[in-house]
Amino acid sequence: MTDTTMAAEPIKLTRKDFASDQEPRWCPGCGDYSILAQTQKVMPDFGVPKENIVFVSGIGCSGRFPYYMNTYGFHSIHGRAPTLATGLKIARPDLMVWVVTGDGDALSIGGNHILHAMRKNVDIRVVMFNNRIYGLTKGQASPTSEFGQKTKSTPVGSVDYPVHPLMIALAAEASFVARTVDTQVDHIQKVMERAGFHRGSAFVEVLQNCLIFNDGAHRAFTDREVREDRMLVLEHGKPMLFGKNRDMGLRLNGLRPEVVRIGEDGITEADILVHDEASEDPTIHNMLARIYWPEFPVPIGVIRNVPRPTLDELIEGQIRDAVGRRGKGDIQQLLGGGDTWTVE
Amino acid sequence: MTTTKGHEVPVRELDRVTIRFAGDSGDGMQLTGTQFTRTAAVFGNDISTLPDYPAEIRAPAGSLPGVSGFQISFSSTDIHTPGDAPDVLVAMNPAALRTNVKDLVPGGALIVNSDAFTPPNLAKAGYAASPLADGSLKAYSVFAIPISTLNARALEGLDMTSKQVDLTKNFFALGVMFWLFERSMDPTLRWIEEKFGGRPVVAEANRRALQAGYAFGETTEIFHARYIVPAAHLAPGTYRNVTGNEATALGCVAAATLADRPLVYATYPITPASDILHQLSGYKSYGIKTFQAEDEIAAIGAALGASYGGALGLTGTSGPGMALKAEMLGLAVMVELPLVVVNVQRAGPSTGMPTKTEQSDLLQALYGRNGESPVAIVAPASPAECFDMAVEAWRIALKHMTPVVYLSDAFLANGTEPWRVPDLADLPDLRFAGPGDGATFYPYQRDGTTLARPWVVPGTPGREHRIGGLEKLDVLGTVSYDPDNHHRMSLLRAEKVARIADDIAPLEVFGPPDGELLILGWGSTYGAIRSAVERLQARGASVAHAHLRHLNPFPANTGDVLRSYRTVLVPEINLGQLRTVIRSEFLVDAVGFNLVRGKPFQISEIQMKAEQLLGDQ
Numbered sequence: 001m002t003d004t005t006m007a008a009e010p011i012k013l014t015r016k017d018f019a020s021d022q023e024p025r026w027c028p029g030c031g032d033y034s035i036l037a038q039t040q041k042v043m044p045d046f047g048v049p050k051e052n053i054v055f056v057s058g059i060g061c062s063g064r065f066p067y068y069m070n071t072y073g074f075h076s077i078h079g080r081a082p083t084l085a086t087g088l089k090i091a092r093p094d095l096m097v098w099v100v101t102g103d104g105d106a107l108s109i110g111g112n113h114i115l116h117a118m119r120k121n122v123d124i125r126v127v128m129f130n131n132r133i134y135g136l137t138k139g140q141a142s143p144t145s146e147f148g149q150k151t152k153s154t155p156v157g158s159v160d161y162p163v164h165p166l167m168i169a170l171a172a173e174a175s176f177v178a179r180t181v182d183t184q185v186d187h188i189q190k191v192m193e194r195a196g197f198h199r200g201s202a203f204v205e206v207l208q209n210c211l212i213f214n215d216g217a218h219r220a221f222t223d224r225e226v227r228e229d230r231m232l233v234l235e236h237g238k239p240m241l242f243g244k245n246r247d248m249g250l251r252l253n254g255l256r257p258e259v260v261r262i263g264e265d266g267i268t269e270a271d272i273l274v275h276d277e278a279s280e281d282p283t284i285h286n287m288l289a290r291i292y293w294p295e296f297p298v299p300i301g302v303i304r305n306v307p308r309p310t311l312d313e314l315i316e317g318q319i320r321d322a323v324g325r326r327g328k329g330d331i332q333q334l335l336g337g338g339d340t341w342t343v344e
Numbered sequence: 345m346t347t348t349k350g351h352e353v354p355v356r357e358l359d360r361v362t363i364r365f366a367g368d369s370g371d372g373m374q375l376t377g378t379q380f381t382r383t384a385a386v387f388g389n390d391i392s393t394l395p396d397y398p399a400e401i402r403a404p405a406g407s408l409p410g411v412s413g414f415q416i417s418f419s420s421t422d423i424h425t426p427g428d429a430p431d432v433l434v435a436m437n438p439a440a441l442r443t444n445v446k447d448l449v450p451g452g453a454l455i456v457n458s459d460a461f462t463p464p465n466l467a468k469a470g471y472a473a474s475p476l477a478d479g480s481l482k483a484y485s486v487f488a489i490p491i492s493t494l495n496a497r498a499l500e501g502l503d504m505t506s507k508q509v510d511l512t513k514n515f516f517a518l519g520v521m522f523w524l525f526e527r528s529m530d531p532t533l534r535w536i537e538e539k540f541g542g543r544p545v546v547a548e549a550n551r552r553a554l555q556a557g558y559a560f561g562e563t564t565e566i567f568h569a570r571y572i573v574p575a576a577h578l579a580p581g582t583y584r585n586v587t588g589n590e591a592t593a594l595g596c597v598a599a600a601t602l603a604d605r606p607l608v609y610a611t612y613p614i615t616p617a618s619d620i621l622h623q624l625s626g627y628k629s630y631g632i633k634t635f636q637a638e639d640e641i642a643a644i645g646a647a648l649g650a651s652y653g654g655a656l657g658l659t660g661t662s663g664p665g666m667a668l669k670a671e672m673l674g675l676a677v678m679v680e681l682p683l684v685v686v687n688v689q690r691a692g693p694s695t696g697m698p699t700k701t702e703q704s705d706l707l708q709a710l711y712g713r714n715g716e717s718p719v720a721i722v723a724p725a726s727p728a729e730c731f732d733m734a735v736e737a738w739r740i741a742l743k744h745m746t747p748v749v750y751l752s753d754a755f756l757a758n759g760t761e762p763w764r765v766p767d768l769a770d771l772p773d774l775r776f777a778g779p780g781d782g783a784t785f786y787p788y789q790r791d792g793t794t795l796a797r798p799w800v801v802p803g804t805p806g807r808e809h810r811i812g813g814l815e816k817l818d819v820l821g822t823v824s825y826d827p828d829n830h831h832r833m834s835l836l837r838a839e840k841v842a843r844i845a846d847d848i849a850p851l852e853v854f855g856p857p858d859g860e861l862l863i864l865g866w867g868s869t870y871g872a873i874r875s876a877v878e879r880l881q882a883r884g885a886s887v888a889h890a891h892l893r894h895l896n897p898f899p900a901n902t903g904d905v906l907r908s909y910r911t912v913l914v915p916e917i918n919l920g921q922l923r924t925v926i927r928s929e930f931l932v933d934a935v936g937f938n939l940v941r942g943k944p945f946q947i948s949e950i951q952m953k954a955e956q957l958l959g960d961q
């Protein structure tokens with residue numbers, strides 16, 4: 001957070017202040033409702049006046065998100081939200097900018113923009129709703145749909161291999177990478193809050209259920225009965241333990257991760273990997289972004305968090321340096337610069 | 345007028361001279377031309393230039409496609425074009441001679457580097473025998489100078505390889521030209537000092553090459569005269585020489601100052617627009633922000649995002665990039681934010697001829713988007729005018745809350761002419777009144793005159809609202825699928841752009857207000873058309889010239905002007921795009937004159953076409 005986005009006086013906003021007068025129009029039971037509610041809930045925590053907050057979206061079911069936030073909002077075109085957010089942030093470093101997108105929007109048509117917004121460390125928080133399907137266009141395979149998955153556009157099974165969204169974010173050097181789940185209210189809040197306070201390019205994958213076109217895409221590990229055994233809740237500085245009894249953990253066997261049980265074969269907690277989200281070295285982060293159910297528990301939480309100067313800070317810094325060196329430029333002098341001659 | 349100077353060579357005064365420097369793309373012809381131009385400009389001539397360089401950075405040395413040329417016309421009177429045909433051709437090798445000599449006026453001076461006329465170079469240029477020896481150049485005054493040898497001799501003793509020495513021979517040629525046209529070497533000597541000050545050997549080599557060329561002119565007996573082109577009578581003021589791209593960049597910088605808002609330039613590298621980025625990225629101490637985006641779409645997206653934030657969001661590109669920007673431009677139309685898109689047109693379709701000029705993106709600018717998607721379009725007519733039209737583009741964008749497409753082209757972008765430096769105080773105020781702070785605010789409530797919607801930027805308390813690409817409910821700006829509303833909004837968007845016609849200068853006519861023939865142009869054809877019309881008028885022909893700077897909407901009097909002449913001729917470097925629009929808009933049976941060769945019209949071509957039409961009547 002820069003000082004400019006902070007209100008001079010602490011302002012007391014509530015969740016209601018962030019709800020617009022528009023009635024959400026997602027399908028009843030869609031995971032998007034939960035994400036919206038939790039986002040509205042954490043917004044007051046940032047202490048940023050709501051006029052200084054902007055939600056930018058692309059096309060897809062997620063694209064409607066800005067209409068329901070009583071902040072400034074821009075519902076743009078398919079895949080391009082990061083470009084608008086980048087320009088906005090360059091022009092207005094004082095604003096807190098969020099991008100709401102989906103798996104098709106961010107990873108298919110807008111893949112290039114995600115890559116570059118992340119690597120340039122644009123100070124935006126990209127929240128990607130991953131339902132592994134095209135919902136708004138009624139059920140075609142998306143870049144995260146499973147291989148072999150039958151959808152409207154792949155009636156005998158998809159022949160495309162899916163991408164791992166967080167690996168893309170890491171490869172693009174996002175300075176904050178996290179995953180959460182639409183059904184885990186507390187966890188979304190925690191992750192959104194962390195993302196909100198992060199300065200730089202944040203990429204948050206929210207595993208979201210599209211109950212119309214891809215119902216249960218994440219159920220195998222998110223269902224209440226199994227989730228403790230099948231998801232790994234990451235916490236900075238804590239061992240990567242999971243399971244109802246917190247007796248399972250992740251360790252490295254050579255270069256490969258493996259799931260082990262405390263107490264079996266002499267395994268103790270000391271053998272378990274300890275999560276270090278701030279590690280510059282991305283090796284373990286890459287591993288966490290890659291492992292998935294059913295071979296492994298699905299990691300959720302903040303995987304990587306390595307602050308570095310943001311694009312807008314760097315641009316402003318170059319301007320400050322130039323002004324420091326040469327003084328503030330005079331436009332009239334600039335116009336009359338170079339080789340000139342005078343006609344009387 | 346003939347006087348005698350120094351060593352017995354008469355000095356002749358000329359009104360106007362056109363020189364073309366041609367050589368291999370590694371021979372530094374662009375630099376040579378630019379140095380001559382600066383010198384002529386600082387002296388006070390009116391000038392106009394045309395660089396002509398290959399798209400390949402280094403085509404094979406000595407080959408025909410590798411030839412790079414730079415033409416400059418300098419004059420003691422007002423000129424509009426870089427000249428149809430050079431009076432002097434400097435050819436640094438056989439390939440340059442072969443590709444350029446056909447343009448040289450009969451009797452013109454041909455200065456060649458005879459050292460380069462070796463059998464392999466002759467073969468590469470497709471000469472069976474040396475044209476210097478076979479009498480095929482009889483029509484010209486040929487000055488064969490062993491430039492490489494003489495230059496190498498002048499640089500003897502410097503710690504340089506022979507290859508490095510050879511790289512300076514263009515300055516020897518430049519020195520010869522400075523002598524021949526009685527020009528001071530000072531501006532170029534100053535430039536050498538600035539450019540190579542840190543590399544004394546290189547600086548010394550260039551100095552020696554230049555001075556040796558000059559001294560050669562003085563001592564040799566091959567030249568029988570020197571020429572002087574007196575200073576032109578330009579309007580009083582401070583002048584500098586600018587390319588169209590430079591003037592475009594400066595115009596946008598000035599507009600930001602006049603609007604009291606920051607300028608954000610977001611772009612992706614593309615010929616021939618990249619120089620605008622190079623220039624603006626050097627203006628950090630002026631607070632200018634530049635962003636090299638990952639692609640053309642991101643570039644216009646970032647520009648629109650910047651505008652949304654209250655800055656002047658500018659993007660620049662050329663035809664292929666324009667095609668990619670279409671969808672985002674449509675979004676800008678829908679959200680009704682100010683945005684300027686510079687399209688430095690080049691020969692298309694597809695990659696086409698990236699370094700060559702064309703005017704073939706007019707219909708793309710007008711119609712190249714889905715839906716009913718009107719944008720304002722402006723086009724500068726000359727390199728210096730790029731400044732004024734950039735300011736004008738921003739005036740329209742900011743006042744009328746609309747994207748504006750600014751159609752420059754490769755000829756304007758790289759061509760130069762003197763530009764009278766304006767006083768910012770004389771330029772229009774671009775700080776348009778905001779929406780005020782009345783109690784009611786609706787994102788799509790329109791100004792009664794312009795129909796512009798309010799530009800309320802994030803950070804404004806109490807006015808949080810959402811915009812986007814979905815159709816808006818009139819006034820309220822919420823999403824609407826109502827059929828009648830969509831119809832009304834489509835009409836409103838069209839009407840908003842149409843009303844700009846009430847806010848722009850009428851179409852001016854040069855020549856009789858009615859008569860036989862009107863030549864209607866737009867963009868960079870201005871100079872050739874104006875010169876042709878001047879010649880025709882001097883002979884008593886009933887011919888007028890009108891030049892459109894606003895292509896959408898047209899000035900309000902356009903129809904009246906067109907209907908005042910028996911024939912309307914529309915010369916364009918495309919296959920008839922403006923003509924198509926004129927015919928459909930005004931039901932005027934305009935005649936086209938269309939050549940798409942990647943180069944500007946010659947004055948004589950337009951003159952001949954006009955004469956043909958006048959004769960037909």
Ligand code: SF4
Binds near residue numbers: 211
């Ligand atoms: S289609 Fe799927 S993702 Fe879209 S609103 Fe309906 S349930 Fe949600």
